[in-house]
């Protein structure tokens with residue numbers, strides 16, 4: 544589609560932008576803040592393509608306000624903020640960026656495991672506050688990560704990358720997903736029901752997509768199955784965990800701590816979490832390395848350009864949209 548108008552919700556990296564300029568005119572949002580829905584809807588009046596980050600909600604109302612839209616190329620693997628059903632009904636292709644952020648996100652999961660168990664953030668605050676008066680025997684005692692049991696819920700690309708790193712820490716690895724995984728044995732990971740995994744793990748790491756089925760996957764009942772010495776790490780999506788139940792479990796020391804990169808109602812964080820020293824919080828930066836952001840932008844641009852050229856984009860998430868007859872743009 545020659546002369547397409549493409550809207551990108553952040554000031555896109557020049558290398559990725561060049562891919563888009565080969566197929567159309569690129570307009571980028573001047574700021575990285577989440578564009579308000581009305582602003583996004585206004586931009587959609589003339590756009591043929593939209594490239595949002597994973598943090599941008601693209602509601603049915605925004606899609607309804609986009610008469611020309613052909614593709615929503617999300618720069619993230621999780622596309623839970625996009626109304627995919629509304630897009631599919633209109634024949635709008637939705638794509639994501641799987642794979643390019645796997646290792647970077649697995650790194651952060653490990654960062655959160657280490658930071659919570661070894662109290663790294665608490666120790667940093669202690670030193671900065673001038674409270675350190677000398678090395679004492681029992682100062683800031685934490686828990687070992689090496690040889691602890693790692694339980695991973697969601698054993699896809701990221702879950703497996705987290706498991707691979709456990710070898711260097713000599714850790715037994717358990718995993719849970721809806722189906723046993725053929726690659727698990729080679730990774731030294733043993734399948735468990737969710738219930739058994741929660742009871743046996745020293746670290747429970749969540750790496751599932753947010754779906755109707757995984758919303759609230761970890762609530763009061765699941766937290767009650769965890770050991771009081773165990774840590775919960777969530778790099779998946781906030782609503783996978785019932786935050787109020789988590790705060791109660793942490794306050795009552797029914798689990799040892801939590802490392803959280805994602806939250807139920809971002810950027811709001813449950814005030815109970817902010818009060819607790821045994822919690823490490825990061826602002827949804829799982830894939831935020833310089834190299835990976837560029838790779839995500841590039842992949843999103845490639846998906847977008849393919850769709851605008853009338854090709855099947857490599858990371859299409861709603862193939863049914865290809866079957867939907869396109870409406871002609873209203874002029």
Ligand code: NAP
Nearest residue numbers: 621697698699700701720721722751752756778779829830
């Ligand atoms: P993936 O390769 O699709 O893996 C997802 C895994 O979850 C699969 O093993 C799947 O296996 C399992 N799963 C799905 N539904 C489940 C359920 N109801 N119960 C248990 N397991 C279930 O995805 P990925 O690339 O690893 O990414 C996973 C998620 O991480 C993304 O969707 C995204 O939301 C999140 N993420 C977050 C960040 C961040 O910045 N914090 C960065 C990247 C990704 P079965 O189908 O066999 O159940």
